[in-house]
Amino acid sequence: MARGGCSWPHRLCKGKMVAVGVLAGLSVLSLLTYGYLSWDSLGLGPGGTEATRTGPGEELGAGAPGSQPHIVFILADDQGFRDVGYHGSEIRTPTLDKLAAEGVKLENYYVQPMCTPSRSQFITGKYQIHTGLQHSIIRPTQPNCLPLDNVTLPQKLKEVGYSTHMVGKWHLGFYRRECMPTQRGFDTFFGSLLGSGDYYTHFKCDSPGICGYDLYENDNAAWDHDNGIYSTQMYTQKVQQILASHNPRKPIFLYIAYQAVHSPLQAPGKYFEHYRSINNINRRRYAAMLACLDEAINNVTLALKKYGYYGNSIIIYSSDNGGQPMAGGSNWPLRGSKGTYWEGGIRAVGFVHSPLLKNKGSVCKELVHITDWFPTLITLAEGQIDEDIQLDGYDIWETISEGRRSPRVDILHNIDPIYTKAKNGSWEAGYGIWNTAIQSAIRVNHWKLLTGNPGYSDWVPPQAFSNAGPNRWHNERVSWSAGKTVWLFNITADPYERVDLSARYPDVVKQLLRRLSQFNKTAVPVRYPPKDPRSNPKLNGGVWGPWFKEDEKKKKSDKSKGANKQKKNKNKKKANRKKGQSLHCRSRLAGG
Numbered sequence: 001m002a003r004g005g006c007s008w009p010h011r012l013c014k015g016k017m018v019a020v021g022v023l024a025g026l027s028v029l030s031l032l033t034y035g036y037l038s039w040d041s042l043g044l045g046p047g048g049t050e051a052t053r054t055g056p057g058e059e060l061g062a063g064a065p066g067s068q069p070h071i072v073f074i075l076a077d078d079q080g081f082r083d084v085g086y087h088g089s090e091i092r093t094p095t096l097d098k099l100a101a102e103g104v105k106l107e108n109y110y111v112q113p114m115c116t117p118s119r120s121q122f123i124t125g126k127y128q129i130h131t132g133l134q135h136s137i138i139r140p141t142q143p144n145c146l147p148l149d150n151v152t153l154p155q156k157l158k159e160v161g162y163s164t165h166m167v168g169k170w171h172l173g174f175y176r177r178e179c180m181p182t183q184r185g186f187d188t189f190f191g192s193l194l195g196s197g198d199y200y201t202h203f204k205c206d207s208p209g210i211c212g213y214d215l216y217e218n219d220n221a222a223w224d225h226d227n228g229i230y231s232t233q234m235y236t237q238k239v240q241q242i243l244a245s246h247n248p249r250k251p252i253f254l255y256i257a258y259q260a261v262h263s264p265l266q267a268p269g270k271y272f273e274h275y276r277s278i279n280n281i282n283r284r285r286y287a288a289m290l291a292c293l294d295e296a297i298n299n300v301t302l303a304l305k306k307y308g309y310y311g312n313s314i315i316i317y318s319s320d321n322g323g324q325p326m327a328g329g330s331n332w333p334l335r336g337s338k339g340t341y342w343e344g345g346i347r348a349v350g351f352v353h354s355p356l357l358k359n360k361g362s363v364c365k366e367l368v369h370i371t372d373w374f375p376t377l378i379t380l381a382e383g384q385i386d387e388d389i390q391l392d393g394y395d396i397w398e399t400i401s402e403g404r405r406s407p408r409v410d411i412l413h414n415i416d417p418i419y420t421k422a423k424n425g426s427w428e429a430g431y432g433i434w435n436t437a438i439q440s441a442i443r444v445n446h447w448k449l450l451t452g453n454p455g456y457s458d459w460v461p462p463q464a465f466s467n468a469g470p471n472r473w474h475n476e477r478v479s480w481s482a483g484k485t486v487w488l489f490n491i492t493a494d495p496y497e498r499v500d501l502s503a504r505y506p507d508v509v510k511q512l513l514r515r516l517s518q519f520n521k522t523a524v525p526v527r528y529p530p531k532d533p534r535s536n537p538k539l540n541g542g543v544w545g546p547w548f549k550e551d552e553k554k555k556k557s558d559k560s561k562g563a564n565k566q567k568k569n570k571n572k573k574k575a576n577r578k579k580g581q582s583l584h585c586r587s588r589l590a591g592g
């Protein structure tokens, strides 16, 4: 029990109580109590193991075969907070607006600031400090992937009879076969393994000359199935095929991770129709891409209805991180962008649409995090959460469906021990509790604390996209002394992070630093290996794909003891190199 006795579902571990309790006057305790009561009412008291829940399924005959809901999880890539009609965007998203309006809008919803981190947390229900992926993204040339001993959501859903399908972008590593989506719980996979690529050709150059093809059907390059269609349309067609060929009386989990609206900024001509007047070329292209994505979601919804899934389905829509203003995305009025721990990087567009919701047409302002889908969906699917998986997510179905208080009072946004670029950071600045050179961020009820260098920190208002070229920004620049390494905000009162309260509430700062320090004690080592030249697609038939061959490993281990010794030494050298490289990692804004 590395996590100090803090286990799901009874999450009121001592550390949390202390940390939160001292933050008096925030009605945290009443929130906690309420959250605790709601656990009780679920029959999930201390040590409770009854994972079966009551809820929407019950009215439709819980336990009866066929009552498990179909789960459709749609993840958009790099869609900014303001890049949806109902958040005031100039880009029209009639489908998203309608589905959200008829469902439950999540308006206090958090994800991680980049692709791999959000995807890893969604699929495991765990923070990055508990999977080793706390630094940056998985790069195509790195021998790294979601650790094979971390249990995934599709694996859990398969256990209880779900048919599991993934369409779209994986970005959780592929250096060996065991890392592939089909080995990590999906019956079928159609999509890409990397973080980005051409929307039509599915080629990607990671660096000059290191290029390859990246479209897969299950474990093989999908040359034969590649008809050069724009990926948003191609993935939607695949979803339609899956739905058409599956029996709707059997539960299905469909994870649709669209490539849109991540760069490169490409869209078919017809989607530019309404946006010719947007002068900023990046924003115009982004608008077209988003328009197409919106149409795709409409097509998916129509297919769910046409083939008989809709009545017993839960559609969850989420962005994976904030928008990248340089690539057309907008997070206004939030601060910062993709790749940062400002709200613009992590506060996301999200909603749930389902005939099974009780409070249809409502707005949920309770704290919800991307790790919460794991326990929520497994519980809805009548699956079992093993007591020994230490989850960071909470079952938030009643919060969403019935408007109850969220059981969640805090979010560890991240601790990245490798990213220590804040030059003036120190243990002193962290009251001897925490080294503020480290990039970290944590939320506890209203409070959010950031340390280190949180990343690009301007506000980018809509006018920034108006007439100037992409190089001329009318940002609201931040004026602070460059040496700052601690910030404290009351996010509820100040969601735009304009008033830093760290000097005014040093005791709150200390409490939050202590909480960070507690989380840090449960962290596993960072996995961020140096690139492996064997990853070059040229050595792999022109395809990005698993390059670490099991046979090779076997042959090696079959050799003499002497050979093994040599190998060990080699590994040692590698580990040292890894350390050196990690400290000089590339910008967080790249990729993801």
Ligand SMILES: *[C@@H]1O[C@H](CO)[C@@H](O)[C@H](O)[C@H]1NC(C)=O
Pocket: 126, 130, 131, 132, 147, 148, 149, 150, 151, 389, 390, 524, 525
């Ligand atoms: C995930 O995998 C990593 C690497 O093997 C391991 O250290 C960690 O304990 C695992 N975490 C969980 C919660 O399974």
Ligand SMILES: *[C@@H]1O[C@H](CO)[C@@H](O)[C@H](O)[C@H]1NC(C)=O
Pocket: 232, 233, 234, 236, 237, 292, 293, 295, 296, 299
């Ligand atoms: C949606 O379906 C229509 C009608 O079949 C089709 O013309 C359109 O290309 C589809 N759009 C997307 C994005 O899949």
Ligand SMILES: *[C@@H]1O[C@H](CO)[C@@H](O)[C@H](O)[C@H]1NC(C)=O
Pocket: 433, 434, 435, 438, 517, 520, 521, 523
């Ligand atoms: C976090 O934990 C690691 C050990 O896992 C330790 O080396 C490091 O000093 C800790 N960092 C802080 C800021 O406490």
Ligand SMILES: *[C@@H]1O[C@H](CO)[C@@H](O)[C@H](O)[C@H]1NC(C)=O
Pocket: 423, 424, 481, 482, 483, 484
């Ligand atoms: C940051 O450190 C430099 C010296 O390394 C110092 O000159 C500067 O005053 C510091 N800034 C702050 C705000 O502490």
Ligand SMILES: *[C@@H]1O[C@H](CO)[C@@H](O)[C@H](O)[C@H]1NC(C)=O
Pocket: 025, 446, 490, 492, 493
């Ligand atoms: C934080 O903001 C909320 C909402 O405005 C308010 O209720 C709470 O009292 C604030 N906390 C502090 C310490 O100002």
Ligand SMILES: [Ca+2]
Pocket: 077, 078, 114, 115, 262, 320, 321, 592
């Ligand atoms: Ca992303």
